[in-house]
Amino acid sequence: xxxxxxxxxxxxxxxxxxxxxxxxxxxxxxxxxxxxxxxxxxxxxxxxxxxxxxxxxxxxxxxxxxxxxxxxxxxxxxxxxxxxxxxxxxxxxxxxxxxxxxxxxxxxxxxxxxxxxxxxxxxxxxxxxxxxxxxxxxxxxxxxxxxxxxxxxxxxxxxxxxxxxxxxxxxxxxxxxxxxxxxxxxxxxxxxxxxxxxxxxxxxxxxxxxxxxxxxxxxxxxxxxxxxxxxxxxxx
Amino acid sequence: xxxxxxxxxxxxxxxxxxxxxxxxxxxxxxxxxxxxxxxxxxxxxxxxxxxxxxxxxxxxxxxxxxxxxxxxxxxxxxxxxxxxxxxxxxxxxxxxxxxxxxxxxxxxxxxxxxxxxxxxxxxxxxxxxxxxxxxxxxxxxxxxxxxxxxxxxxxxxxxxxxxxxxxxxxxxx
Numbered sequence: 308x309x310x311x312x313x314x315x316x317x318x319x320x321x322x323x324x325x326x327x328x329x330x331x332x333x334x335x336x337x338x339x340x341x342x343x344x345x346x347x348x349x350x351x352x353x354x355x356x357x358x359x360x361x362x363x364x365x366x367x368x369x370x371x372x373x374x375x376x377x378x379x380x381x382x383x384x385x386x387x388x389x390x391x392x393x394x395x396x397x398x399x400x401x402x403x404x405x406x407x408x409x410x411x412x413x414x415x416x417x418x419x420x421x422x423x424x425x426x427x428x429x430x431x432x433x434x435x436x437x438x439x440x441x442x443x444x445x446x447x448x449x450x451x452x453x454x455x456x457x458x459x460x461x462x463x464x465x466x467x468x469x470x471x472x473x474x475x476x477x478x479x480x481x482x483x484x485x486x487x488x489x490x491x492x493x494x495x496x497x498x499x500x501x502x503x504x505x506x507x508x509x510x511x512x513x514x515x516x517x518x519x520x521x522x523x524x525x526x527x528x529x530x531x532x533x534x535x536x537x538x539x540x541x542x543x
Numbered sequence: 544x545x546x547x548x549x550x551x552x553x554x555x556x557x558x559x560x561x562x563x564x565x566x567x568x569x570x571x572x573x574x575x576x577x578x579x580x581x582x583x584x585x586x587x588x589x590x591x592x593x594x595x596x597x598x599x600x601x602x603x604x605x606x607x608x609x610x611x612x613x614x615x616x617x618x619x620x621x622x623x624x625x626x627x628x629x630x631x632x633x634x635x636x637x638x639x640x641x642x643x644x645x646x647x648x649x650x651x652x653x654x655x656x657x658x659x660x661x662x663x664x665x666x667x668x669x670x671x672x673x674x675x676x677x678x679x680x681x682x683x684x685x686x687x688x689x690x691x692x693x694x695x696x697x698x699x700x701x702x703x704x705x706x707x708x709x710x711x712x713x714x715x716x
Contacts, residue, residue, distance in 0.1 A: 322561030330565055334573040341581035348588040350595060359585055384582050388574040416566075421559060425566040 313410040329416040333396040341391065366390055369529055374536035378441065382535055385433075389426075390528045393417060393477065397520030400485045401513055417523075418482040420475065427474030430531045431466065438538030450538070473530055480523050484516040673713075680712050681705070 313324040344355035352360055366386040370379035400415030416422050438447045451462045491512060495505035684705055 317561065320561045320564070321559040322565065323559050326559075326562045327565045327569075330569045334569050338573060338576055338581075341577050345581040345585045348584055350588065350592050352588075356585070356588075359581070360589060363582070363585065363589065383586070384574060384578045387582060388570075388577055392570065392573060419562070421562040422566045425563045426570065429567065429570070 313412065323419070323421070325410070325412045325414060326416055326419050326422055328412065329396070329399060329414060330422065333392060333399055333416055336395050336399075337388070337391045340395075362391065363387055366528065369525075370532050373529075373532040374540045378539045379532065379536065381437075382532065386528050386532065389531060390524050393426075393527050394521060394524035397481050397523060398517065400481065401488070401516050401520070414485060415481050417477055418485045420478045420482075423478040424470070424474035426527075427470050427477075430473065430534060431470045434534045434538040435466075437535060441539050442541075447538070469530075469534055473527065473534075477523050477527055480519050484512070484519055487512055488516065677709065677713070680709060684708050 312326075341359065344359045348356060363383070366383060367376075370376065370382060370386060373379065396415055396417040398415075400413075400418055405411075405413030435447075438450070442450070451459055488509070491505050491509045494501045495509065496502070688701060688705060
């Protein structure tokens with residue numbers, strides 16, 4: 308289980324090829340689902356269109372619970388894409404892991420801290436960007452002195468803490484799930500008794516991981532909207 | 544160590560900037576593509592439906608108001624018509640009463656007049672008849688008397704007899 312990673316250096320920049328591949332796979336799956344679900348759109352929705360509309364309404368509900376729709380409408384696309392992308396990413400590592408020559412190729416892309424931290428940092432930077440854009444530089448900076456000016460250092464720390472917790476929560480949950488799955492898979496492949504013994508916990512843990520994956524995707528989007536609304540909304 | 548791979552950046556002594564770039568590019572590209580091909584059209588359809596429902600509700604409300612207004616109008620018209628009919632019937636009744644009275648009065652007057660004239664005529668005729676008969680009788684009697692009682696009866700007796708006869712004849716008549 309202590310696998311290496313297929314690293315590749317291009318112009319002095321290091322790529323983890325498994326990350327790149329899995330990100331592409333996740334993006335492709337999300338795109339295909341969304342693309343084929345939104346063919347032949349009708350006013351009276353059927354089948355997959357219903358599902359996609361449910362997802363949209365779900366994200367809309369998340370945004371609306373955090374901020375005014377007038378401010379939050381612009382984050383709708385971001386929210387839906389994040390939710391589906393992270394959920395699909397979380398699910399990818401569940402059925403199996405592929406190891407080639409000691410390198411781990413097939414896994415959840417979200418089981419890598421670099422990927423999740425990138426997403427988290429993007430969100431936080433985005434929140435600052437929209438904070439400045441919507442409230443002006445003055446309104447944006449005065450938010451750091453609220454509710455009390457002496458809390459300013461805490462506010463600064465909060466920004467970094469938010470970034471770290473947002474990224475690492477997702478990474479930790481998914482990575483831990485994969486480690487346990489790998490361990491159980493190792494047990495199952497060890498012997499016939501191990502296989503029999505591993506079936507039940509494997510099923511239980513996979514089911515639980517599906518749940519965790521869904522919950523984590525939801526939490527990520529929810530927190531994204533919370534952080535965005537902190538920066539964007541007037542009264543918080 | 545067993546937990547070495549749990550440490551951040553444990554895959555090497557370097558930061559794999561490539562992954563960061565890849566993540567960003569792939570995610571942003573996915574978002575852009577989805578916005579173009581999936582979310583955009585879907586949102587459009589949902590918006591369209593929202594508009595449709597809103598307009599349908601508005602139309603329904605409007606037509607409801609319209610029908611309510613029409614109903615009120617019809618109701619007041621019906622009321623008017625009923626009142627008018629009532630009035631007409633009343634008028635006709637009154638008119639009938641009046642003309643009945645008139646007709647009766649006229650008829651009564653006419654009959655009275657006719658009766659009067661009939662009575663007058665009858666009396667007249669009777670007078671005439673009596674006079675004629677009387678004349679005739681006198682003449683006949685005179686003739687008969689002169690023929691039957693030529694010489695015996697004096698002038699005085701004669702007259703008396705004639706008068707008696709005439710009186711008797713008048714009684715008989």
